[in-house]
Amino acid sequence: MxxxxxxxxxxxxxxxxxxxxxxxxxxxxxxxxxxxxxxxxxxxxxxxxxxxxxxxxxxxxxxxxxxxxxxxxxxxxxxxxxxxxxxxxxxxxxxxxxxxxxxxxxxxxxxxxxxxxxxxxxxxxxxxxxxxxxxxxxxFVPVTFALDMFGAPPDEPEGPNVFVIRFSPHRGLYATGNEPALLFQALGRLGTLTVEADLHRVPQLSNLVWDEPVIDWILHLETTEPEMAVREVFDFVEGLCDLEINAEKGNKVPDFPSPLIEAPPDADLLKKEPAHVVELAPAQTAAAPSVAPSPAAAAASAPVQQRPTIRVDLERVDRLINLVGELVINQAMLTQSISEVKLPQGNRVEVSLDQLKRLSSEVQERIMAIRAQPVKPLFQRMARIAREAGQAAGKNVHFSTIGDATEVDKTVIERLGDPLTHMIRNAVDHGLEPPEIRLANGKPEQGNVILTAAHRSGRVIIELSDDGAGINRPRVREVAISKGLIPADKELTDNEIDNLLFLPGFSTKAEVSNLSGRGVGMDVVKSEIQNLGGRVSISSRPGFGTTVTISLPLTLAVLEGMVVEANGETLILPTTALQETVQADPANIHRIGTDGIFLSIRGGYIPILDLGVCLGLQERPSDLKGRVLLLLENSAGSRTALAVDRVVDQREVVIKGLEGNYGHIPGIAAATILGDGRIALILDTDELASGLKSEAEAVPHRLAVAGG
CATH class of the missing domain: 1.20.120.160 (HPT domain)
Structure with missing residues (x-):
């Protein structure tokens, strides 16, 4: 190494x-x-x-x-x-x-x-x-790593100290991953060490308890170091062993004392070999506790059984995940090919293929789980953000977390840092009132910010709540009008007013501070979450606080999607934003102006976008009669109906990125490979439903659809 x-x-x-x-x-x-x-x-x-x-x-x-x-x-x-x-x-x-x-x-x-x-x-x-x-x-003299660390010993010092050490490990010492041999190596670097294994407590094999330590150790150390340096070696296992250190001056290691208890009469093997002795030569540098048992294991606070783990380069895991994705794709292609042969029902080929499908699905799930990590380290970083934000704002903040053992794909965790940072700073600066105002309103001086993570319906839900004043909706509306973000006469619901906070450049702060006021914050949150394939929403009760909710996929490698067709092309629509499907009925279709088409449903009107036109697959909208309308809801709560020719299937697909090799395509998030070997593009529903691609204003963007 x-x-x-x-x-x-x-x-x-x-x-x-x-x-x-x-x-x-x-x-x-x-x-x-x-x-x-x-x-x-x-x-x-x-x-x-x-x-x-x-x-x-x-x-x-x-x-x-x-x-x-x-x-x-x-x-x-x-x-x-x-x-x-x-x-x-x-x-x-x-x-x-x-x-x-x-x-x-x-x-x-x-x-x-x-x-x-x-x-x-x-x-x-x-x-x-x-x-x-x-x-x-x-x-304190630390061990320093050098090429000649285990080279020749130094010159023999004059008048060394001699320590007789009796060391008896407890069960908890081994349960926390510690190893006596590492302790002995650390002692050996202090001077000349002789180690004797005292076997008087070893029972017959039939009476042996596998996890109960029965070997005691007697060590003789000749060193120029003080007793404190010797005891420091055992700091890592304090409370996990019986330890006795006796010191005396001298230039000679004394003879070994006899065991305190005689060996059992029936332990014939032990009579023949009462002790195992090994000489450890002194190292070139003085020892320090850093070479004792693994620091992670030594930090354990109680003798709790720990599962063994290994550290693996993330690039290796990614390559393995890609290979498993290819395996799943090839399994789907094999299934497609066999279905075209039209073999008799219940034949051995189909039975074997079903078994292969189950196995490949399980392998994929297990491999994806390798990338999953608890959100705890991320939440701990957010605790620091909350403390620093509270100090900067002059507010007393109590930050707590729930569900920090929830596991999420590592890539998702890495990209959640910035959104959560903005959310927490907003919660402290905008959400929580100053201490004097909280006291005047009958609230505790200390404000609460709670970060929660949980798995729901195959997704990760992260919520950030505060018990502050809530959203001042009249103030938000006033600021939005003054910045020209909405017309002065536009009627908005409470939910629509709340979602104005996600608009770029929006801020209710009159002055710029270290935390806010520049109009950069919640729009970054929305953008980052959308890039992760997630959605973000906000809810508030005036006087009681605000909750921001993020919904994310468990992984960025596999997607639950709806397979649809538009103008002869097969496309994948993520089901995260899909609310329902509706068969187009001319009685509920209304045209406004030259290009505006709306669906009348449950007393409201929803704009209809023709998917073929949005992607440049055709010039003009097709007749909607007999077509399928997919009702989508974006992160801001706005709804759009997407017109497709038909819905083919719903399945999990392996995501293949495009931006690294091709570049960003408006309305397209990624690609996948279907069972017949064709490439299908995965739609970016939020971008399609944003209005930038509506027939009334979009310039058709031509796509060279692979396989089309």
Whole structure:
């Protein structure tokens, strides 16, 4: 493994450790301030410090060390965590995450940005503890990775210390992924180490409990390092073992003491081999806790059984997903070919093909699940956005999440960051009232912002709610008229007024601030969500708050679509925006002007777009008699009827992107391959229904439809 691989592995571990820090502070914010929670946060910060030292990331080491010292003061009950301290801890955790990112990207850190926060942390533990902290910092010598790390040992120091260490692992030590051999390697780098396995507790094989540790260890370490450095190696497994360290001065490792308990008389094998001893030569550099068990495992707060995981390059997963997509397409083509042969019903070929279809569908689902990741890391980043927005706006914000274990396609998660950032800033700046106004209205001074994720009907639903003043609809209407976004005499429903917030350039802020006022925000949210194949809506109750709802597909690789025909071409219409299908009836079709065609349904009028004309497949609208009308609703709540020749089928299709190899096509989102081998284009319903493609104003856009 190269040095770059080791370095990247450290930063990947940091992601898990920072998540543990965020989880711990979140639990403390909910009143869970027990010792286990504190230890989990402490060990995570300690692991980051140790790993950073291995790569000479001095700024990260110094900040993590100061942070660790304050957390240790909480563990030793010298410092009590109140709301103010917890807010400072949140800021320190955010800064620690920033330093990790900067170190990963090779960016320089401005020392002044750390100085103020470090001073605040130091003030919590006072001068006396600060002096002890500086002494501990001086004693901390991290392991640094070098080509000759495992080379020849240094010259023998004079007057080494000799430590006799008795180490008995508990079941929880192994359950959290720790390994004694790694601890022994860390000790071996401190000096000359001799390890003896004490087997007196090993029972007969018939009485063996597979997950119960029965081997104790007696270690003799000859080193020039102080006892604190020895104990630091075991920080990762504190509470997961019985540990006894006895120190004495000398230049010779004493003889091994006999086991405390005699071996059982029937353990013949153990009598023959009472102990296994191995000599570990000293390394060239002093040891540090960073080489102890996996930091992610060490950060676990309780001995909980963890499922084994592996890290895989995302590009490999994408290639595998593409291959599975090709497999599904070829299976569909095989089905199509066999159906054309017209074999007798119930023949073995069809039975085998059905089995292949089920297997390929299951393989596709399992492969797609590999890309699925919980939204928890994303939601944790949004917690920071909420804290910073509250601080900038001078508002007391309580941010909480529900359903952060909900799994979504990784690509979807990556592209949700910007929309959610805008939504949270709007909720804090526009939604929540200032503290004095909330108190005057009988509300708690602290405003609530809740981010929720859940699976519903095969889609991911994300909601952001606040308990603020709600949307001031008269103000929104007034601003929209003043900006020329709507006519002054236009009548709008409450829902239509709410959706004005998604228009580009719309803002009710009179002054530009760090959070809003430039008219850039909810229009970005709408645009990004639409690009993900999703929809966004908004609802509000004046005086009670606002909820923004996002509906997204579980994955961007497979789509549930309606197969339709228009002017002889086969196209795919995503079912996400489809409300219903209607058979065209001349009695309900009305023409207004020269090109306007409307459908009368349930007391309202819906504009009709001819799909063939919208895509440039024909010059003039066809006669609607006998055609099928697909009623669509876009993210703004507007409805449109799309006229097609017929509906062929409804199926899941594998999405193939066009923009990377061809470019953007108005009204087209992507493409797929049908069972007969033909290419079918996937429609962008929101773009088609936006009115830009209506017969009254659109210039036909010619498409060279593959296979047509």
């Amino acid at each position: 190269s040095g770059n691989d080791i370095r990247e592995g450290f930063f990947e571990e940091c992601e898990d450790l920072l998540e543990a820090v965020s989880d711990g502070f979140g639990a403390m914010g909910r009143g869970q301030r027990d010792k286990e929670t504190l230890n989990a946060v402490f060990r995570a910060v300690h692991s980051i410090k140790g790993g950073a030292g291995a790569f000479n990331l001095d700024t990260l080491v110094e900040f993590a060390h100061k942070f660790e010292s304050v957390l240790d003061a909480v563990r030793s009950e010298k410092l009590t965590v109140d709301d103010d301290v917890l807010r400072l801890f949140h800021r320190a955790g955010d800064r620690l995450a920033d330093l990790v990112v900067m170190a990963r990207n090779g960016q320089e850190c401005d020392p002044a940005e750390n100085a103020a926060l470090v001073a605040e942390l130091a003030a919590l533990i006072g001068n006396d503890d600060g002096a002890a902290d500086e002494a501990a910092a001086a004693a």
